Amino acid sequence: MATRTDAPTRREQILKEAARLFAERGFHGVGVDEIGAAVGISGPGLYRHFPGKDAMLAELLVGISGRLLTGAKHRVAEAGADCPPERLLDALIEGHIDFALDDRPLITLHDRELDRLRDSDRKLVRQLQRQYVELWVTVVRDLYPALPEPAARSAVHSVFGLLNSTPHLGRRGSLPGRSTTAELLRRMAKGAFEAAGGSIDGEAPFG
Template identity: 30%
Template structure:
């Protein structure tokens, strides 16, 4: 080999060949892998994510990925840990006794900056082993505790961290949707929403009218019995972990008999998601009947969503957590139903708050959903009129009404 100045030695040839490869190989490759994995897990869920897809996000082969992580579970646990550690570290930089707004801003900044991978925590309860789950919950417990200290200092109420968890739910909601909005604007909207949640007295709405939801269909056929038996199994263990044998055993059938009623387990999941969407749509239709104005409409929507979340906790959990795992053709109609539901909220919220543009309204609607989920979890989904009205008040607070 020669160049225009003459012959090139073997050692020089080696340097020329190896140089570009060495230059582009980043020292922080493990961190890049975790970042890419967080995005894939958030988008697809634990079981639908593949090591090949994660490796492609970093520009390496799956074989190279295994040099850093022995299996997908180890990578998933690392992602979940990283999310919690970022929040703990951010709050560690906030002085003790700092104003609540400063505490919430620190959490919001980290959450929005890592929005694409923040959805990992949605899956952790199901797929982490007991020890990893315990460690992770301790970290999140520390975060809730720091927020609660600031909440109680500025707005003291005996609500056992309910407002702190709900405020964090408003902030964390940004990881659960794809609404395009500038990072700074998202931070401002979510910090303000969380601050309103923290300032809301959950006991102030005790006289809220009870919501009457459509009844979940009584299983009168074998097909309906199979669906009713599968939903709590999916909610408890996750769709991928439940076997046809478990579902069949729950209804007293042989596993092969399931195929007379459903082509496969995925069809049972699709039926569950369709049932969830149908019940919520019926509830919304009932709640908005003869509502006098947009503010009342938003309160009615919030009360309906909260009632639905408490009454159909297992069904809602399955529909929210497992939707991403459905094939595209099965998912399409469900995604459209979700968009229609959010559009109703968005329209009424913009009528009640004309200063909001569509994207801002959509972000706040999702913040309300996040409040309902985290406040419900904080109350262990123990259903009562008092719990429903308390959570409804927090959701309305998040929306700024």
């Protein structure tokens, strides 16, 4: 999701390849030696960076939850207090689309492997995710004041489900193109919030 242009560190390379392999073949279907081979180092060499596969999985899932929350907070802060809520929501949607298109293996990992984390890491993931959801809920309710809080939260979760469907869209090369796919996801997400907020007929459907 990040827009960094500098070269990734070896640790970041390891995590990227681990995410790809875990998503393709499952956590237990991948050995440390295979992850090492993917980044050009020996399997035992990975232990200089991580104590094992469990640590890689935890850093991947806790890390992406933290980056999503940090990125969303940054977008809101960058927009400023006077930014119209519609523009804030657009910025949040844009950020999540970047994640959904650029970090597809992490979506698969979260769906399949979250329960493999130790309790403390899993609780941290859930805590970060709740904060991320509530940030969206605040912006959605600022834009659609008549929408009750539970309905706004349901709408946010529904849009996340829509945007996080990217692993099921086919292989990266089979998609119609990043910009085209991003625009489609953007329109669908905005349409979902407009429907939830009742902007079409002027009445909140959950009222």
